[in-house]
Structures are given as structure tokens and as C-alpha cells.
Amino acid sequence: MFNIGEVLSQLMSDFPSVTASKIRFYEEKGLISPQRTAAGYRQFREADVERLRFVLALQRDHYLPLKVIREYLDAIDQGQTPQNLPPGVSIAPRMVSDELASAHKGRSRTLTAEQLRAECGASAQMLEAMISYGLVELRDGFFDDHALRVAKVCTDLAAHGLEPRHLRPFQAAAEREFGLVERAVAPLSSRKDGTSAARAAEAAREIAELCLSLHSALVYARISGMEG
Known part of the structure; x- marks a missing residue:
């Protein structure tokens, strides 16, 4: 015990x-x-x-x-x-x-540029472009698991002709959505009791999940129009 x-x-x-x-x-x-x-x-x-x-x-x-x-x-x-x-x-x-x-256990880790490229399959030029457009960022000289997830998706999209320079709207949209989430949980974040931070983080995750669901629904609704 x-x-x-x-x-x-x-x-x-x-x-x-x-x-x-x-x-x-x-x-x-x-x-x-x-x-x-x-x-x-x-x-x-x-x-x-x-x-x-x-x-x-x-x-x-x-x-x-x-x-x-x-x-x-x-x-x-x-x-x-x-x-x-x-x-x-x-x-x-x-x-x-x-x-x-x-x-x-041990999933939280740091990766060098070489390690990140090896895991996501990105070229050095591709990684440089992702950094320059703010899609991934170095923290104390390393990348984290979040950067790896982004890099993997960006690399897959590049295979469809969507390069990092095309993906700037996603970064801008993410920042706007985070702003919405941050405002929504502000009343919880401002409290000083012991569990408020955990409550605010959990509420933020739920709101973010709903935002992603809305985004997907809106995009798929337009894709369905391509079928005639």
C-alpha cells in the first residue's frame, strides 16, 4: 500500500x-x-x-x-x-x-531532429519547413510527442501534395480554437481551490473534442457534395 x-x-x-x-x-x-x-x-x-x-x-x-x-x-x-x-x-x-x-510507461520523451525525422519519415527540408511555418517547435533543443504526431500527419499530407506552406490555416485555426476553449474554462481556471486546475483541464479537453467533432462534421458535409 x-x-x-x-x-x-x-x-x-x-x-x-x-x-x-x-x-x-x-x-x-x-x-x-x-x-x-x-x-x-x-x-x-x-x-x-x-x-x-x-x-x-x-x-x-x-x-x-x-x-x-x-x-x-x-x-x-x-x-x-x-x-x-x-x-x-x-x-x-x-x-x-x-x-x-x-x-x-515512459511514453513521455524528447526527440532530436534526427529521431523525429526517422519516426515520421520526413526529409530535412520537410522538417525545416514545418518549423518555419510554426507547425512544430523545438523546446530546449528537442521535440516532444506532440511534435511527432503533427510531423507524421504533415508528412502524410505531403504525399497528397499538401506541403507545410499549405497547412498554415490549420495552425491559425488551432490557435483560434484554443482561444475559445481558454475563454470557456476561464471561470474554472481563475479559482484557487485544489482541484480547479484539473477541472479546467478536463473541461478544456471535452470542449476541444466537441470542436474537433464540429470541424469534422462541417468538412465531411462539404465532401459529401462531391459525390453528386
């Missing part, structure tokens, strides 16, 4: 942004159920820690809102295999499999 400080120590290397407030928020949302001592202190099992790792990794790597992750966990708790898991995520029909916990 671990106390909340020991849980944080186990998670911090992979999830630097995790806090005690965020863990308490997840408990409030029913994603974890730590035991309590007679004095009321939380005690976490190894399974609770891996469950937290599962939730944190799906939020960080796949940008999923908690309501979606909760559906996965509910299915696992019922001995079922969750449907529509993100690509590359597979679990056995139990709480959180050892394989999944291992797969998610």
Missing part, C-alpha cells in the same frame, strides 16, 4: 504534471477508489497506481476526455474488452493489464 506522496513519486518521472489535487479529482470522478485508513488517509494499491497510469497516459497521448476513459474503465471493471480503443492500445479484460501499463 502507498500513500499519495509515494504514488506521486512513482508517477512523476513519466507524468511531470501530475499533482495530488489531480489524483483527488480522479477519485472524485470515480476513476480510482483508494482505501482509507482509520484516520481517513488514502492508501493506494499497485493496481490503483497502474490505473492512474492508464488514465494519465490516455489523456496525454490521445487527448481523451475523462468521460471516454471512464467508459473504458467501466467496461474493464465488468470483465469486458473496451470498444474503440485508440490505435495501438490493447488490454486484457481486467482492470488494467500489465501489458498496457508497460506500454504506456
Whole structure:
């Protein structure tokens, strides 16, 4: 059994942004159920820690809102295999499999330009163009997993004739949408209680998911007109 400080120590290397407030928020949302001592202190099992790792990794790597992750966990708790898991995520029909916990552990990383190019298949010229148009950016001399995701998509689009210079509207749209999300969660962000930051981040993810769904629906509606 671990106390909340020991849980944080186990998670911090992979999830630097995790806090005690965020863990308490997840408990409030029913994603974890730590035991309590007679004095009321939380005690976490190894399974609770891996469950937290599962939730944190799906939020960080796949940008999923908690309501979606909760559906996965509910299915696992019922001995079922969750449907529509993100690509590359597979679990056995139990709480959180050892394989999944291992797969998610250590996902946060930094990449050099050479490593990023090797993983996304971009040429040096392509990477330079993505940087110049603000699609990816270096942080302390390295790229992160978010940059890799963007680079992979940009590289695939280049195969269809859409080069980085054509993709500037996406960057501008992303900044505008983030502005909308930021304003929407401002009342939560301004609060000073312990769980407000976690609540604001979760609300931001849900709003962003809705924005992406709206964007897709509008684009597909126009594509359908091409079929005559």
C-alpha cells in the first residue's frame, strides 16, 4: 500500500504534471477508489497506481476526455474488452493489464531532429519547413510527442501534395480554437481551490473534442457534395 506522496513519486518521472489535487479529482470522478485508513488517509494499491497510469497516459497521448476513459474503465471493471480503443492500445479484460501499463510507461520523451525525422519519415527540408511555418517547435533543443504526431500527419499530407506552406490555416485555426476553449474554462481556471486546475483541464479537453467533432462534421458535409 502507498500513500499519495509515494504514488506521486512513482508517477512523476513519466507524468511531470501530475499533482495530488489531480489524483483527488480522479477519485472524485470515480476513476480510482483508494482505501482509507482509520484516520481517513488514502492508501493506494499497485493496481490503483497502474490505473492512474492508464488514465494519465490516455489523456496525454490521445487527448481523451475523462468521460471516454471512464467508459473504458467501466467496461474493464465488468470483465469486458473496451470498444474503440485508440490505435495501438490493447488490454486484457481486467482492470488494467500489465501489458498496457508497460506500454504506456515512459511514453513521455524528447526527440532530436534526427529521431523525429526517422519516426515520421520526413526529409530535412520537410522538417525545416514545418518549423518555419510554426507547425512544430523545438523546446530546449528537442521535440516532444506532440511534435511527432503533427510531423507524421504533415508528412502524410505531403504525399497528397499538401506541403507545410499549405497547412498554415490549420495552425491559425488551432490557435483560434484554443482561444475559445481558454475563454470557456476561464471561470474554472481563475479559482484557487485544489482541484480547479484539473477541472479546467478536463473541461478544456471535452470542449476541444466537441470542436474537433464540429470541424469534422462541417468538412465531411462539404465532401459529401462531391459525390453528386
